[in-house]
Amino acid sequence: MNLREHLDKGIWAAADKGLLLLYGFAVIIVVINVLPDSEWAAFSLFQSIFIIICVLSDSIFLQPMVKFASEHEAEVSEILAASFTLYTVVMLAIGSVFAICADGCARLFASPELGMLLPWLPLLLVLNIFRNVGIRYLQISYRISNIFWADLAFYGSITLLTILAHSLGLFRTADDFLKINMIGGALSSLVAILYCGSAFRKMPIFHVPRTEYAKLLSFAKYQAGTSVLLTFQQWADVLVVGVYAPTYVALYSAAKTLYRFFDAVRDGATLLIVPVASRLHTGGDSEKLSALVEKLLFLAFAALIPISLILALGAEPMLTIFYKNKFPGIIPVFQILILSGFVLPLALVSTNVLIGIGRVRELFFAVTGATLVFFVLNRLLVPPMGASGAALSVLVSTSVLGIGSFIAMRHDLAITTTGILSHAKDIKQMVGRGK
Numbered sequence: 001m002n003l004r005e006h007l008d009k010g011i012w013a014a015a016d017k018g019l020l021l022l023y024g025f026a027v028i029i030v031v032i033n034v035l036p037d038s039e040w041a042a043f044s045l046f047q048s049i050f051i052i053i054c055v056l057s058d059s060i061f062l063q064p065m066v067k068f069a070s071e072h073e074a075e076v077s078e079i080l081a082a083s084f085t086l087y088t089v090v091m092l093a094i095g096s097v098f099a100i101c102a103d104g105c106a107r108l109f110a111s112p113e114l115g116m117l118l119p120w121l122p123l124l125l126v127l128n129i130f131r132n133v134g135i136r137y138l139q140i141s142y143r144i145s146n147i148f149w150a151d152l153a154f155y156g157s158i159t160l161l162t163i164l165a166h167s168l169g170l171f172r173t174a175d176d177f178l179k180i181n182m183i184g185g186a187l188s189s190l191v192a193i194l195y196c197g198s199a200f201r202k203m204p205i206f207h208v209p210r211t212e213y214a215k216l217l218s219f220a221k222y223q224a225g226t227s228v229l230l231t232f233q234q235w236a237d238v239l240v241v242g243v244y245a246p247t248y249v250a251l252y253s254a255a256k257t258l259y260r261f262f263d264a265v266r267d268g269a270t271l272l273i274v275p276v277a278s279r280l281h282t283g284g285d286s287e288k289l290s291a292l293v294e295k296l297l298f299l300a301f302a303a304l305i306p307i308s309l310i311l312a313l314g315a316e317p318m319l320t321i322f323y324k325n326k327f328p329g330i331i332p333v334f335q336i337l338i339l340s341g342f343v344l345p346l347a348l349v350s351t352n353v354l355i356g357i358g359r360v361r362e363l364f365f366a367v368t369g370a371t372l373v374f375f376v377l378n379r380l381l382v383p384p385m386g387a388s389g390a391a392l393s394v395l396v397s398t399s400v401l402g403i404g405s406f407i408a409m410r411h412d413l414a415i416t417t418t419g420i421l422s423h424a425k426d427i428k429q430m431v432g433r434g435k
Helices: 003-034 037-070 076-100 102-108 112-140 144-167 174-201 210-235 237-244 246-282 286-313 315-323 330-342 344-356 360-385 387-409 417-422 424-434
Strands: none
Touching: 003 037, 003 144, 003 246, 003 315, 037 076, 037 112, 037 174, 037 210, 037 237, 037 246, 037 344, 076 102, 076 112, 076 174, 076 210, 102 112, 112 144, 112 174, 112 246, 144 174, 210 360, 210 387, 237 246, 237 360, 237 387, 246 286, 246 315, 246 330, 246 344, 246 387, 286 315, 286 330, 286 344, 286 417, 315 330, 330 344, 330 387, 344 360, 344 387, 360 387
């Protein structure tokens, strides 16, 4: 597999995930520095719940859609309709439960402000449904440039509206930021409908063959356990801090906002790796898939290790500029989080390859080990250490996930350390020709 064939898609994917960084800087410069700590903590808890619902539903129902629709002779309209239906019903059911239990959640996390935000959760989910399903549909045919414009409508509008609201003196509470996010979700969904309107119109919502639901649910019954564990490991840390050390939520979430750079990298890897791995595996091209994975691992390590090291060493001046000493003690928390970049390449490549080739059982065991480590360490470390304990839990559990999923991947693909390093020359020649 010639990596250069996917270079243009990689550039669009990088640009797309760069939008998340733009959004992150707007949050840092305006939201975190303007909102009182209690309001920022409440929105962070709300956002964690929203993201967990979206990511969990996506990984159980939409990622299998990408896999099946990417395979040869897939019935795209029928599998899209089945996935859309299951995704929508499950998301709204979970969101409605949180809305009904808003007061209980407010007491659990010691955040009255959270109780005022949660009733809006179902509406926010509705406004993002076509955006999220549309992006996955576009992923099937590698229309990464279209995904960029859908995400630009989301992150770009939120960034501009946040800055505008602040300049006009209209930005004071977490509720203000939530409403801006609703507008961003609605605009992005409209763009997704423009790109995917034909596909959405052709969905036989009420005439989906039972075999399509059976195929999805059969895959999902193995995928669900993995998805639940992986989603909580990646996104539940803010909620864990809210339960065990609520006074540290604002600080930890501020550090995690800068760490979102890695989340952007993870999402970009998912956009590119899952459909490619699925097609090569289905076509029996294991040798080409192995070569591609080795190149991707080399690129990921070559990029993320230096970046992680630079960010860790430069944390003090960077955080002082961003937060102006608003969060004493944030520097070591961020440094611990960012060091996960040394092992993240193993996790982001291996987990997506295992999904693409349908090895959900093997992925489940790797994720189970990592998630157990995550929750045990959080229980032991967060009460005495606060945000630093949560950061250590993320670092160690990410390492366990990376190593475990890499070992599982090697059962199917001939991946070696020597093979990974051997592609350094190929990458250098490819970049040279690109110039």
